[in-house]
Amino acid sequence: MTVYSTQFIEWGHWMAQTAIDHGTLPDRTYEGIRDLIIRGRIRPGDRVREAEMAIRFGISRTPVREALARLVQDGYLIPISGGRRTELAVTELTVDSVRELWGLMGALEGYAIQSVAELPAERREALVADLRSLNAELRSEAERRPRNRDRLFDLQTAFHVRFVKESPGARLRSVYDSVRPHVQRYEWLYGTRSDALYEPSTSEHLRIIAAIKRGNPVEAREAIETHWRNASQRTVHVIEEIPTARPRRASQKSARR
Amino acid sequence: MTVYSTQFIEWGHWMAQTAIDHGTLPDRTYEGIRDLIIRGRIRPGDRVREAEMAIRFGISRTPVREALARLVQDGYLIPISGGRRTELAVTELTVDSVRELWGLMGALEGYAIQSVAELPAERREALVADLRSLNAELRSEAERRPRNRDRLFDLQTAFHVRFVKESPGARLRSVYDSVRPHVQRYEWLYGTRSDALYEPSTSEHLRIIAAIKRGNPVEAREAIETHWRNASQRTVHVIEEIPTARPRRASQKSARR
DNA sequence: ACGGTCGTTATTGCATACAATGGGCCGCGT
DNA sequence: ACGCGGCCCATTGTATGCAATAACGACCGT
Numbered sequence: 001m002t003v004y005s006t007q008f009i010e011w012g013h014w015m016a017q018t019a020i021d022h023g024t025l026p027d028r029t030y031e032g033i034r035d036l037i038i039r040g041r042i043r044p045g046d047r048v049r050e051a052e053m054a055i056r057f058g059i060s061r062t063p064v065r066e067a068l069a070r071l072v073q074d075g076y077l078i079p080i081s082g083g084r085r086t087e088l089a090v091t092e093l094t095v096d097s098v099r100e101l102w103g104l105m106g107a108l109e110g111y112a113i114q115s116v117a118e119l120p121a122e123r124r125e126a127l128v129a130d131l132r133s134l135n136a137e138l139r140s141e142a143e144r145r146p147r148n149r150d151r152l153f154d155l156q157t158a159f160h161v162r163f164v165k166e167s168p169g170a171r172l173r174s175v176y177d178s179v180r181p182h183v184q185r186y187e188w189l190y191g192t193r194s195d196a197l198y199e200p201s202t203s204e205h206l207r208i209i210a211a212i213k214r215g216n217p218v219e220a221r222e223a224i225e226t227h228w229r230n231a232s233q234r235t236v237h238v239i240e241e242i243p244t245a246r247p248r249r250a251s252q253k254s255a256r257r
Numbered sequence: 258m259t260v261y262s263t264q265f266i267e268w269g270h271w272m273a274q275t276a277i278d279h280g281t282l283p284d285r286t287y288e289g290i291r292d293l294i295i296r297g298r299i300r301p302g303d304r305v306r307e308a309e310m311a312i313r314f315g316i317s318r319t320p321v322r323e324a325l326a327r328l329v330q331d332g333y334l335i336p337i338s339g340g341r342r343t344e345l346a347v348t349e350l351t352v353d354s355v356r357e358l359w360g361l362m363g364a365l366e367g368y369a370i371q372s373v374a375e376l377p378a379e380r381r382e383a384l385v386a387d388l389r390s391l392n393a394e395l396r397s398e399a400e401r402r403p404r405n406r407d408r409l410f411d412l413q414t415a416f417h418v419r420f421v422k423e424s425p426g427a428r429l430r431s432v433y434d435s436v437r438p439h440v441q442r443y444e445w446l447y448g449t450r451s452d453a454l455y456e457p458s459t460s461e462h463l464r465i466i467a468a469i470k471r472g473n474p475v476e477a478r479e480a481i482e483t484h485w486r487n488a489s490q491r492t493v494h495v496i497e498e499i500p501t502a503r504p505r506r507a508s509q510k511s512a513r514r
Numbered sequence: 515a516c517g518g519t520c521g522t523t524a525t526t527g528c529a530t531a532c533a534a535t536g537g538g539c540c541g542c543g544t
Numbered sequence: 545a546c547g548c549g550g551c552c553c554a555t556t557g558t559a560t561g562c563a564a565t566a567a568c569g570a571c572c573g574t
Contacts (some may be wrong), residue, residue, distance in 0.1 A: 023522095024341070024343070025527075026326060026527090039562090047525080049555070049556090050529075050555075050556070051554090051555075051556090059428060059528080059529085060528060060529040060530070061528095061529080061530085061556090062319070062322075062354075062527080062528055062529065062530085063527080063528065065319075065323060065327045065556095065557090066323055069283060069323045069326060069371060070327060070328055070330050072328060073330065075326050075428070075431060079538090082559075083536070083556070084281070084534085084536090084556085085534085085535055085536060085537095085557080086556075086557095086558050087555075087556075088280070092390075097428065100425075100426040100428040100429060101428055102428070103368065103426070104426075104429055106366065106368075106430065107364050107367070107368035108364065110364070111360065111361065111363075111364035119456065149537095169357040169360070169361075170357070171332070171354065171357040171358055171361060171436075171439075172357060172361055174332060175361065175432060175436060178432075178435075179428075179432060182428070199321075211502075220518080264560095281557080282557075282558080284559090306524090306525070307526070308524090308525070308526090308528090316558080316559090317558055317559040317560070318526090318558095318559080318560085319557080319558055319559065319560090320557080320558070320559095322526095322527090338566075338567085341523070341526080341527075341564080341565070341566090342526050342527075342564080342565055342566055343526075343527095344525075344526075344566090344567090462544075
């Protein structure tokens with residue numbers, strides 16, 4: 001059995017953060033590659049090669065193939081040059097995609113929040129407390145200089161995940177979990193602008209929290225949908241100015257010998 | 258290269274219908290197995306074995322593995338006995354799942370139909386004509402005796418797909434396409450009841466069509482969400498009475514020699 | 515008769531071998 | 545110099561081998 005000399009290169013840095021040793025090899029590889037894409041370590045348009053990833057993660061091509069198949073299904077990778085030999089590349093980031101995704105998130109969270117707003121008062125109480133504290137952290141982190149980009153990124157996500165997790169319905173959450181990482185690709189990019197605004201967002205969060213507190217499903221839904229509609233404009237605006245967000249062609253050549 | 262004697266057993270019957278020779282082997286296998294599950298040829302709780310599927314489709318285990326990984330991700334299969342050796346079984350059908358799925362479909366189609374209702378009048382005109390004709394076919398097929406279960410099944414799906422396809426947004430459609438087959442598992446079951454009602458459904462369709470024709474997004478959304486809410490109750494009611502819908506334990510033993 | 519323990523074997527997990535294919539590069543011809 | 549054709553190699557597609565393991569059944573003890 002040939003063991004690659006450079007084992008688990010890619011895992012090392014975030015295994016520490018998230019204590020990943022559970023999950024199967026293909027699962028971990030799936031998440032590992034997805035993380036590379038979300039955080040822009042592999043850029044839109046870049047080719048993704050089985051063998052290269054296998055070496056990078058210190059495993060064979062078989063589990064990598066499985067991971068890649070799932071990433072294609074999810075829309076992170078796209079087959080290019082569509083013969084039988086389907087080569088894969090990271091999908092581009094586009095402003096159209098932002099509009100689609102943000103609208104979809106509004107629909108999904110809007111649906112989720114209705115049932116959350118109908119929960120018994122005491123559960124909403126605890127939820128509201130958590131949301132308030134997350135939002136406060138988000139606000140203060142946004143004001144700090146220099147900003148901690150990772151923390152902003154995580155808090156942003158945490159706020160929304162917090163109440164969706166509260167909604168009953170495993171299916172909704174699973175769909176949600178499959179869409180959200182796409183959004184995160186853009187949020188990561190958004191965070192690269194040091195002057196990116198978080199203020200309108202945190203204010204809108206307050207309105208959402210208030211609606212949940214009052215137990216008003218209609219208002220909560222309206223608030224969250226409005227939030228995503230507004231956020232869509234803000235995001236499009238910022239993304240449009242970031243050069244790396246635009247389609248690039250011709251991934252870097254692999255190192256030829 | 259060992260070639261199994263019984264080649265492409267499972268593909269034969271529906272290759273004819275859908276002219277499947279496009280798509281890669283893992284893709285076709287994914288769809289093939291999914292179809293077996295949707296149409297109940299593999300039943301909830303049944304074990305799904307790599308080697309068995311490989312023989313059934315006349316291929317090796319490698320493309321099957323890929324297909325199975327995707328089916329797990331989609332929630333058609335679930336790992337049982339969660340050690341490293343994850344054996345797979347078809348997920349159960351439950352009434353809770355119906356409520357979740359129907360609610361989710363309401364949210365997704367509700368979101369989709371808003372943008373459809375805002376399309377220019379002429380495109381809506383063509384769409385409305387198609388929807389009317391599909392609905393009429395559905396209605397007349399439901400009255401025929403004996404019923405053509407496959408045709409009812411297909412028409413039911415076609416009506417909804419028709420307008421979702423019209424909505425802009427590849428992402429929405431891809432999420433939609435991943436959720437809809439789950440719904441179809443239950444619709445298939447619904448169709449097994451020869452006395453299953455289609456009347457309330459087709460009437461509600463008329464209201465939806467009218468809202469699109471009038472170009473009223475709010476009303477269209479309201480109509481489709483109500484439709485799914487009502488359909489949820491009807492479906493739960495019927496599903497509850499079907500014995501095969503209830504969880505069964507202990508899949509059939511594999512044939513031991 | 516029943517429960518526990520051990521061995522067998524079916525089945526999965528991963529790696530690797532081999533075939534097929536398509537793109538790129540080089541060289542040739544004009 | 546430039547286009548064209550053919551060869552080579554990078555890369556994917558599929559099959560298969562081998563190791564690990566958990567399920568299942570048989571056997572034994574009480």
